[in-house]
Amino acid sequence: MWKIEVEAVSTYDFDYTLARWSMDPLTSLNRKERWVNVPVKLGDRPYVVRVIGHGTVESPVFEIRGESEENKEELIEHIYKLFRWDRDLDEIHRHFLNTSLKSLFNNYPGTPIVKDFHLYDCLMKVIIHQQLNIKFAHILTKRFVEQFGFQRDGVWFYPQPEVIAELDYNQLRELQFSQRKAEYVIDTSRLITRGELDLQGLAEQSNEEVMKKLVKIRGIGPWTAENWLMFGVGREDLFPRADIGIQNALKRYFELDNKPDYEQMDQQSVGWEPLRSYASLTLWRSIEG
Known part of the structure; x- marks a missing residue:
C-alpha cells in the first residue's frame, strides 16, 4: 500500500461532498470516518483509491491511499483533478460577496464542484x-x-x-x-x-x-x-434554468410567491458570471436535507 498527503489551496468543505455522495447508494464511503473509495479506470484496468479527509473546512488536508505502486502517479493526478484541490474557493467566495447571493455563500463557504468519477x-x-x-x-x-x-x-x-x-x-x-x-x-x-x-x-x-x-x-x-x-x-459557468431544485432554491432564497420563470432567473443571476456553476451547486445545497 502507498499513501500521500495533500492540501487544498483554500477552504474546502469535504464533508459536504461526502454528504452529497452519500445520497448515491453506489458510492462506498463513511461520513463519520471521513473517507470515500473512488473507482478509477485507467484504460482497461480498474483501481480503487481511498481519499480521507483529515483537516477542517478552513485548513483542508487529505490522504490518498492506493494498493499497488502500478500507475501510482496517474492515479494521484486523476484524484487531484477529480476533487479540484487546486481551485481557490476563497476567490469564488469573494466574487459572490458582491452579488445577490452574498448571504447564501456566507452560509455555505468552501462548497467545491467535485467531478463525477468518469x-x-x-x-x-x-x-x-x-x-x-x-x-x-x-x-x-x-x-x-x-x-x-x-x-x-x-x-x-x-x-x-x-x-x-x-x-x-x-x-x-x-x-x-x-x-x-x-x-x-x-x-x-x-x-x-x-x-x-x-x-x-x-x-x-x-x-x-x-x-x-x-x-x-x-x-x-x-x-x-x-x-x-x-x-x-467540471465547467464553472453553468446555470440549468430548467432544474426544479434550482427553481425551488431561488423561490426560497428570494422569498418569492412562485417559482421564478426563465426571465426572472436571468435577472436574478446577473453578476454571477463566470462562476454560475458554483451558484447552482450552492443553491442546491441550500435545500438539500
Missing part, C-alpha cells in the same frame, strides 16, 4: 436521472450498475460503453427503465463505441460547442448536457 459514467447517470425523482433515479442507476457493471474490493464500477451497446432494450426494460430511456442509454453507448461520440474530445471543447453537439443526440436535452458539463467536465 465522463461516461456521468453521462449515463444524467440520462437515467432526467425527469425522475431523485430516489427512484438512484434506484434505477443502482440496478443498471449492479446488473451490467462490476465490483472490485467492494466498490462498484459502471459498465463500459461496449457492454451497454450490446444490450437489447428489453434488458433495461426488465429493470423498470421506460422504453425511451432504455433507447437513450443504449443508443448513446452505441454512438460512443462506434466512435461517433468522443467524450474525451468533447470535454475539451467550449460549453457552446458541447451543448450544440450533445442536444442533437436523441434523449439528451439542455438539462442533461449542462449537468454533464458541470459534474462530468
Whole structure:
C-alpha cells in the first residue's frame, strides 16, 4: 500500500461532498470516518483509491491511499483533478460577496464542484436521472450498475460503453427503465463505441460547442448536457434554468410567491458570471436535507 498527503489551496468543505455522495447508494464511503473509495479506470484496468479527509473546512488536508505502486502517479493526478484541490474557493467566495447571493455563500463557504468519477459514467447517470425523482433515479442507476457493471474490493464500477451497446432494450426494460430511456442509454453507448461520440474530445471543447453537439443526440436535452458539463467536465459557468431544485432554491432564497420563470432567473443571476456553476451547486445545497 502507498499513501500521500495533500492540501487544498483554500477552504474546502469535504464533508459536504461526502454528504452529497452519500445520497448515491453506489458510492462506498463513511461520513463519520471521513473517507470515500473512488473507482478509477485507467484504460482497461480498474483501481480503487481511498481519499480521507483529515483537516477542517478552513485548513483542508487529505490522504490518498492506493494498493499497488502500478500507475501510482496517474492515479494521484486523476484524484487531484477529480476533487479540484487546486481551485481557490476563497476567490469564488469573494466574487459572490458582491452579488445577490452574498448571504447564501456566507452560509455555505468552501462548497467545491467535485467531478463525477468518469465522463461516461456521468453521462449515463444524467440520462437515467432526467425527469425522475431523485430516489427512484438512484434506484434505477443502482440496478443498471449492479446488473451490467462490476465490483472490485467492494466498490462498484459502471459498465463500459461496449457492454451497454450490446444490450437489447428489453434488458433495461426488465429493470423498470421506460422504453425511451432504455433507447437513450443504449443508443448513446452505441454512438460512443462506434466512435461517433468522443467524450474525451468533447470535454475539451467550449460549453457552446458541447451543448450544440450533445442536444442533437436523441434523449439528451439542455438539462442533461449542462449537468454533464458541470459534474462530468467540471465547467464553472453553468446555470440549468430548467432544474426544479434550482427553481425551488431561488423561490426560497428570494422569498418569492412562485417559482421564478426563465426571465426572472436571468435577472436574478446577473453578476454571477463566470462562476454560475458554483451558484447552482450552492443553491442546491441550500435545500438539500
